[in-house]
Amino acid sequence: MTAVSEDTSVRRAPPSGRARRGFRLFGAGLGGLGGVIATLFGLILVTFLIGRAMPIDPVIAIVGDHAPPDVIAHVRDQLGLDKPLYVQFAIYVRDLLSGDLGRSVMTSQPVTADIGRYFPATLELATVAIIIAVVLGIPLGVVAAAREGSRFDHAVRVLSLAGQSIPVFVLGLLALLIFYVKLGIAPGTGQVDVAYEGMVPDVTGMLVVDSALAGNWDVFQDALWHLAMPSLILAYFSLSIIARMTRAFMLDALAGEFIVTARAKGLSGMRILWRHGFGNIAVPLITIVALAYAGLLEGAVLTETVFSWPGIGLYLTVSLLNADMNAVLGATLVIGCVYVGLNLLADLAYRLLDPRVK
Amino acid sequence: MEVVVQNLRIAFPSPSGPLEAVRGVSFTLGQEKLAIVGESGSGKSLTARAIMRLLPRAAMLSADALRFDGIDVLNADENAMRRIRGGRAGLVMQDPKYSLNPVMTAGAQIAEAWRAHRGGTRRQAREAAVDLLAQVQIRDPGAVADRYPHQLSGGMGQRVMIAMMLAPDPELLIADEPTSALDATVQAEILRLIEDLVQRRGMGLILISHDLPLVSHFCDRVLVMYAGRVVEECRAGELARAQHPYTRGLLECLPILSEKRRRLAVLRRDPSWAAA
Numbered sequence: 001m002t003a004v005s006e007d008t009s010v011r012r013a014p015p016s017g018r019a020r021r022g023f024r025l026f027g028a029g030l031g032g033l034g035g036v037i038a039t040l041f042g043l044i045l046v047t048f049l050i051g052r053a054m055p056i057d058p059v060i061a062i063v064g065d066h067a068p069p070d071v072i073a074h075v076r077d078q079l080g081l082d083k084p085l086y087v088q089f090a091i092y093v094r095d096l097l098s099g100d101l102g103r104s105v106m107t108s109q110p111v112t113a114d115i116g117r118y119f120p121a122t123l124e125l126a127t128v129a130i131i132i133a134v135v136l137g138i139p140l141g142v143v144a145a146a147r148e149g150s151r152f153d154h155a156v157r158v159l160s161l162a163g164q165s166i167p168v169f170v171l172g173l174l175a176l177l178i179f180y181v182k183l184g185i186a187p188g189t190g191q192v193d194v195a196y197e198g199m200v201p202d203v204t205g206m207l208v209v210d211s212a213l214a215g216n217w218d219v220f221q222d223a224l225w226h227l228a229m230p231s232l233i234l235a236y237f238s239l240s241i242i243a244r245m246t247r248a249f250m251l252d253a254l255a256g257e258f259i260v261t262a263r264a265k266g267l268s269g270m271r272i273l274w275r276h277g278f279g280n281i282a283v284p285l286i287t288i289v290a291l292a293y294a295g296l297l298e299g300a301v302l303t304e305t306v307f308s309w310p311g312i313g314l315y316l317t318v319s320l321l322n323a324d325m326n327a328v329l330g331a332t333l334v335i336g337c338v339y340v341g342l343n344l345l346a347d348l349a350y351r352l353l354d355p356r357v358k
Numbered sequence: 359m360e361v362v363v364q365n366l367r368i369a370f371p372s373p374s375g376p377l378e379a380v381r382g383v384s385f386t387l388g389q390e391k392l393a394i395v396g397e398s399g400s401g402k403s404l405t406a407r408a409i410m411r412l413l414p415r416a417a418m419l420s421a422d423a424l425r426f427d428g429i430d431v432l433n434a435d436e437n438a439m440r441r442i443r444g445g446r447a448g449l450v451m452q453d454p455k456y457s458l459n460p461v462m463t464a465g466a467q468i469a470e471a472w473r474a475h476r477g478g479t480r481r482q483a484r485e486a487a488v489d490l491l492a493q494v495q496i497r498d499p500g501a502v503a504d505r506y507p508h509q510l511s512g513g514m515g516q517r518v519m520i521a522m523m524l525a526p527d528p529e530l531l532i533a534d535e536p537t538s539a540l541d542a543t544v545q546a547e548i549l550r551l552i553e554d555l556v557q558r559r560g561m562g563l564i565l566i567s568h569d570l571p572l573v574s575h576f577c578d579r580v581l582v583m584y585a586g587r588v589v590e591e592c593r594a595g596e597l598a599r600a601q602h603p604y605t606r607g608l609l610e611c612l613p614i615l616s617e618k619r620r621r622l623a624v625l626r627r628d629p630s631w632a633a634a
Contacts, residue, residue, distance in 0.1 A: 038506060257456035263412055265471040265522065266444030269436075273468075280461055355506040 004062035011254065016347040036340050043336040044096070051325045061323040062105050072213055092329075099334070103325035106319060111330035112313060120205025121191060121332065122311030128231040133238035134289055140239070141246025145254060146273050154241055162242025171233050172306035179229065189308035192223045230307040234300065245288045251280035256280070285352040290346035292337040359446070359529035359562055361409055368404050370416055380404050381586040387530075391556065392562040393573035393594065395608075397531035401585050402427040402566045405583070406532045409564075410443050420515040427529070447521025447530040450552075451633035453539035454515025464491070464518040465503025468525055475526035481552040488522040494551060513544035517551065524555065530562040531555075537569070550574065570597060570608060582608075585632035 038342035059076050060067075076082055079090055095102065101111035144156040179186035187193065191207050200207070200214040208227060253259070254277050263278040301313035308314065312331055319327035351357050368380040375566040380401040385392070394402045406411055408424065411431055424431045426442055434442075443449075461466055468490055469483035469504040478486075484503070491499035494517040516536060523531065533552060537545035553576065556563045563622055567573050571578055582590040582605045590602040600606060607625040 162523070242388040257451060257453070260412060260458040261449070261451065261457045261519070261522075264410060264443055264444070264449035266474050266526075268440065268471070276459055276462075280459070285463075356508050 001180070014047075036259055036344055039340050040333075040337065043340075044093065044333060045089070047329050047332045047336075048092055049085075050083060051329055052088070053327075054323075057135060058105075058323065058325050071218075090152050098269075101330035104319065104324055104327040104330075105123065106322050106324045106327065110259060111326050114327060115312065115330055115334055117205060118310060119312045119313040121207070122297060122300050122313060124206035124208060124232065125227065125304070125309060126293065126300055128227060129234035130238055130289070130295050131294045132231065132235035133292065134241050136235075137239040137242030138246050141243040142179050142250055142273065142278055144243070144247045145250030146320060147275075148251060153247075160240035160244045160247075163318055165235050167302070168233055168237050169302040169306050171236070172230065172303055176306070186229050187222070189306075190226060191310055192219060192226055196222050200270045204255070214257055230303050234296055234303055238296055241292050242285075242288060242297075246281070246285060249279055253277045253280040270346060283350055286353070287346040290342045290349075296341040297338050359389065359427045360421065360425075361562070362423050362425040363387075363405070364421060366405060366421040366424060367419075368401070368408060369411065369418045369420075370414075371607045372563035372567045374464075375420060378592075379406070379586050383586075383588050384440050385581060385588065385591065387562055387564065389560055389562050390579060391565065391577040391594075393565045393567060393580045395567055395570060395573055395580060395585060397568075399564075401586040402583050406534060406564050406566055407449070409530075409532070411439050412443065412449065421565045444471055444523070444528070445526045446528050447532065448528045448530065450516070450519050450523055454507065454510070454512060454519050457519060458510075458515055460507050463504055463506055463512065464531075465592070468503070468522045472525040473520045476633040482541070487521070488526065490525055491518070493524070494518075494521045495557075507600060512540045513548060516540060516548050520548075520555070522616075523561075527559070528561065530564070532566075534563065534566045535568070536565075539600070541604075546581070558624065568634060570609050570612065574598065587632070589631060602631075603628065605622045 058079065059072055059081065063071055063075055080088055085090075091148035092102075097270045099112065101115075102111065104111050106113050107114055140156050140159075144153040147153050152241060175186070176189070200211045200216050202220050203210050203213055207223040208220060210215070211223055253309050254273075258280075259276060262272045267276075297312075300309070300311055301316055303309065304311045305317050312334060316328060316331040316335075318324075319331065363386070364384045366380055367378060368509060369376040369378045372376075372391075379399075383401070383405050394406060396402050401593040404413065404417070404495075408419060408489065409431065410419075411434075413419060420429070421432060426447065429438060429442065431442070446493070454629075458464070465484060465487045468487035470484045471478075471479070472478070472490075476486075488499045488503050491502055496514065496517055502510070502514065502518070510518065514540075520536075520585045533554070536552065537548050540548060544608070549572070552563070552565075555561070563577075565573060565577055575593050577594045580590075580592055580594050581588050581595050582592075582600070582602065584604050584620045590600055592600055598609065600609065605624075607623070610623040611625055613622055617619050
């Protein structure tokens with residue numbers, strides 16, 4: 001009873017519009033954060049269990065097939081593998097929280113250091129790819145929708161359907177076969193020609209950026225040239241999603257009554273299309289682009305393997321083939337975090353930019 | 359300003375050949391208030407929108423004459439049409455919830471219409487928008503200009519829509535069921551506003567409506583449409599004495615509050631009404 005009367009007597013002044021928006025954003029961030037923590041915990045748990053359930057013995061992976069039994073027992077003890085599974089998991093989470101992902105057997109480096117070295121290359125590849133995909137995909141989708149049923153529209157639909165149906169590794173291998181092996185106009189695999197390797201100091205881990213920073217334009221050119229094919233192939237994949245979704249959203253928006261209003265106002269076709277049509281789909285598109293970007297960072301696993309691109313995907317594949325479980329767990333976690341983080345960002349952008357979201 | 363419509367036909371492609379939605383409508387309009395009444399699908403909206411050439415892409419438009427103040431709407435290029443649209447003729451639609459752009463503020467949408475026809479700076483356009491909002495009797499025009507459509511009531515949304523269409527000082531206003539989505543009390547206010555603005559600015563008005571008693575005292579002249587044709591044209595005051603059986607049927611199925619309750623008449627359609 002008293003609590004109620006107190007509450008009404010000390011009612012605060014209603015917050016201003018801007019402040020309310022801030023609260024809303026903060027609240028959304030908090031709500032999202034809870035979900036993020038739960039998602040990440042689930043991810044860790046599942047990856048950990050898969051890692052332990054796999055029929056490979058991490059001890060053998062370290063000491064080799066012919067080690068004496070006492071060495072095996074000693075290493076097993078060292079790794080804590082004799083403890084019950086839940087204790088092992090607790091130890092893993094405790095180390096994780098202090099930023100320790102364990103040591104990679106393959107590189108004998110801490111997994112965090114390995115990821116720090118390999119992740120920038122993936123980021124470079126995926127970022128270039130998503131920029132190409134957005135710059136080409138959105139106009140393709142918008143124009144296809146504006147000319148629904150035209151030849152251009154059909155071409156965009158076929159192109160994007162193909163992009164989503166053909167696996168990237170098939171495209172990657174075909175592209176290598178045609179442009180590198182047969183025609184010899186594209187560079188081979190890897191981030192840069194062997195002759196240039198290690199010539200510029202490692203600053204960001206992204207070779208194109210590092211060589212530009214060092215002012216070494218030969219390396220820059222070669223790195224850019226090496227980046228072209230894998231990034232174009234990855235871009236094609238995202239482009240097809242982005243173009244498809246843009247087209248679908250635009251068709252919906254252009255059917256709106258407010259488009260008739262915009263025409264009745266005597267606006268130009270371009271202004272109607274971009275300001276009124278695209279203006280209404282820009283925010284939902286952010287989510288699509290964020291998901292496509294996350295998909296690239298994750299989907300780079302196949303592309304990087306095909307192109308021997310020294311990124312997190314290649315690291316993950318090689319670690320997996322070598323039963324290097326700490327590395328596999330670490331790389332999986334990083335990719336998961338990126339995915340979840342981008343989702344959260346898209347969600348926040350939605351709340352911030354769309355005036356209709358309350 | 360004079361609108362001339364002669365033998366207007368609008369057809370849509372269908373699997374069984376072109377389907378005529380408007381079949382030979384003719385009328386002229388000066389500085390007066392013309393009502394077009396008729397049931398849904400009778401071609402009222404298409405007829406009115408044809409004057410601004412604002413038809414769906416698939417529509418096939420033909421006419422012996424379709425002129426807006428001497429401009430041949432049938433053959434005018436897109437630029438000439440854009441000067442008419444918004445500039446010389448405005449269109450207010452049924453529901454502001456759908457006809458306003460949901461992600462632009464009311465002020466920005468009005469300012470855009472103003473600038474499209476008059477040029478000027480953003481600041482000037484914004485001031486004009488606030489002024490126009492005041493003209494449609496919105497109490498706090500500065501604040502309303504910053505609101506998004508979802509933050510406006512139906513009546514306010516419709517006022518914003520009217521302000522937007524009046525921005526470039528048009529000579530003709532087409533109001534396509536402007537009050538159908540509104541509460542009864544708000545309906546009266548919006549109609550009074552339209553009447554007042556039309557009077558003061560000396561505009562022509564085409565009011566599309568289902569409401570026969572309303573148009574009979576609000577407008578000067580009434581076109582009654584049925585199945586894509588004008589079946590009757592009369593002075594608004596004489597609507598009660600209309601001759602055509604369809605118009606009579608529509609009038610007879612209106613309940614009258616002051617009369618004793620009896621079974622309402624049902625409209626009995628005659629295929630000959632639709633025949634040419």
